[in-house]
Amino acid sequence: MEEIHSLLLNVSSLMKLYELRDSSFVGSVKNWLAMVESILQKNRLPVTAEIAGMRGSIISSEKGEIPPGVNLSKRVTKRKITELVAEHAIQSAVETLSKAISNDLARIRNAEARIFELVILARQLELIQIEPMISYDQKILSKLWEDLKTDSGSAEKKTVTERAIAVQTMVGKVDALILLDRILSIS
Numbered sequence: 001m002e003e004i005h006s007l008l009l010n011v012s013s014l015m016k017l018y019e020l021r022d023s024s025f026v027g028s029v030k031n032w033l034a035m036v037e038s039i040l041q042k043n044r045l046p047v048t049a050e051i052a053g054m055r056g057s058i059i060s061s062e063k064g065e066i067p068p069g070v071n072l073s074k075r076v077t078k079r080k081i082t083e084l085v086a087e088h089a090i091q092s093a094v095e096t097l098s099k100a101i102s103n104d105l106a107r108i109r110n111a112e113a114r115i116f117e118l119v120i121l122a123r124q125l126e127l128i129q130i131e132p133m134i135s136y137d138q139k140i141l142s143k144l145w146e147d148l149k150t151d152s153g154s155a156e157k158k159t160v161t162e163r164a165i166a167v168q169t170m171v172g173k174v175d176a177l178i179l180l181d182r183i184l185s186i187s
Contacts, residue, residue: 001104003039004097018087029086030058047100054089061085111171115179118163125156141177
């Protein structure tokens with residue numbers, strides 16, 4: 001999710017290239033789309049095919065094909081057509097990615113809020129006794145997470161355990177550990 005979000009932040013620099021009529025614009029867009037494809041494929045998101053199709057449209061336009069739906073009123077160079085297709089591909093990719101991650105983003109934000117509450121409660125119950133750091137070792141985080149998920153009998157501890165299990169069910173263990181690390185480093 002964060003990888004996709006960071007790729008969306010790169011769109012501004014791509015559009016700057018377009019605005020400056022930089023000759024590297026089309027190549028940069030194709031590289032960006034290839035990175036997007038790779039990340040989406042790694043995360044097994046079906047919108048990978050849509051992104052691949054957008055990259056394919058750019059490649060086709062570089063070979064002189066005019067994409068469907070593009071009406072040209074005057075003679076336009078192949079470069080201008082390719083730049084137009086690349087610019088349209090960026091817009092379409094941003095829209096596709098935004099739709100694809102919107103539900104996940106809401107789920108992650110919800111989990112982050114729950115972990116924040118969980119950490120406050122766990123500190124009050126003295127279940128977390130580690131000092132705030134910039135980042136925590138994976139082994140420390142894993143051990144702490146397992147301790148939070150382990151029910152030791154008291155009603156307060158059961159609440160912590162239930163919340164930890166609910167968060168892990170919501171986002172998975174890896175993302176739960178990432179969120180825990182973030183929250184611990186700011187609290």
